[in-house]
Amino acid sequence: MDLGIAGRRAIVCAASKGLGKACAMALAREGVAVTITARGRDALEAAAAEIRAATGATVTTAVGDIATDEGRAAALAACPEPDILVNNAGGPPPGDFRDWDRDAWMRAVDANMITPILLIKATVDGMIARRFGRIVNITSAAVKAPIPNLGLSNGARAGLTGFVAGLSRQTVSHNVTINNLLPGPFETDRLRTTMEGAAKAKGVSVEEVLEARRATNPAKRYGDPAEFGSVCAFLCSVHTGYMTGQNVVLDGGSYPGTL
Ligand code: NAP
Numbered sequence: 001m002d003l004g005i006a007g008r009r010a011i012v013c014a015a016s017k018g019l020g021k022a023c024a025m026a027l028a029r030e031g032v033a034v035t036i037t038a039r040g041r042d043a044l045e046a047a048a049a050e051i052r053a054a055t056g057a058t059v060t061t062a063v064g065d066i067a068t069d070e071g072r073a074a075a076l077a078a079c080p081e082p083d084i085l086v087n088n089a090g091g092p093p094p095g096d097f098r099d100w101d102r103d104a105w106m107r108a109v110d111a112n113m114i115t116p117i118l119l120i121k122a123t124v125d126g127m128i129a130r131r132f133g134r135i136v137n138i139t140s141a142a143v144k145a146p147i148p149n150l151g152l153s154n155g156a157r158a159g160l161t162g163f164v165a166g167l168s169r170q171t172v173s174h175n176v177t178i179n180n181l182l183p184g185p186f187e188t189d190r191l192r193t194t195m196e197g198a199a200k201a202k203g204v205s206v207e208e209v210l211e212a213r214r215a216t217n218p219a220k221r222y223g224d225p226a227e228f229g230s231v232c233a234f235l236c237s238v239h240t241g242y243m244t245g246q247n248v249v250l251d252g253g254s255y256p257g258t259l
Helices: 018-029 041-055 069-078 102-130 151-174 189-202 206-216 225-235
Strands: 009-012 033-038 059-063 084-087 133-138 176-183 247-250
Touching: 009 018, 009 069, 018 033, 018 041, 018 084, 018 133, 018 225, 033 041, 033 069, 041 059, 059 069, 069 102, 084 102, 102 133, 102 151, 102 176, 133 151, 133 225, 151 176, 176 225, 189 206, 225 247
Parallel strands: 009 033, 009 084, 033 059, 084 133, 133 176, 176 247
Antiparallel strands: none
């Protein structure tokens, strides 16, 4: 299927590794010029080189913390008029809510709710004027089924999801859609970090926790980030103009509900 987005421009946030990088790679394969961001310069430049070599696409980089004004300004300076915006940032740490003070909550809400909203605000009117826009927010399966030790993530991402539910119905008549992609367990650095938290809480090794989680997934495996990237690219395609405000779960079938 031709996704029909060759020649489009995209900002993919937090994309030197993991799911963000996989989304950038999949978009680049479709001929999209991508701007990728991350805080660490070396890994970001390495990812850009890898995507260029694999796809031949134009890849620009914007170093910075996307949860800050400066980081967002750098991304927008590198790509002032994106047709596609993939919102992403590192996930908040696991833990017990009794240990989180106001600053911990503000960091989580800043990165996982307010940052995507500010980037949507900065880009959506240009998309509306050009009559094409695709916005995908990488959230978490925890939005549908909260994960007990990830309260910061459960809370902050639910806030973003509520906001998007309202806005996405106001932009779709202009061919600008906003959807959320909800990863279950994908094989990335983040997965290991969250499993380290779970292993510590249970007093077992990380490998034991990883194996147990793998065995309980209906797919009997973790997700491959490339699978996530492909779905993201499809959501950014010309074929999804009638799909907005949706929460698409990619979890190997872990979420047990019928709907
Ligand atoms: P990852 O493998 O740890 O990669 C995170 C990427 O984001 C890196 O490129 C990192 O680079 C960048 N980054 C982190 N914080 C940033 C910031 N403030 N500003 C700019 N770049 C930033 O993580 P992942 O697994 O791809 O996860 C992506 C998102 O999906 C996270 O929010 C995570 O919580 C969520 N998620 C993941 C899973 C999973 O199984 N993997 C499941 C559910 C939800 P720098 O560190 O250099 O900035």
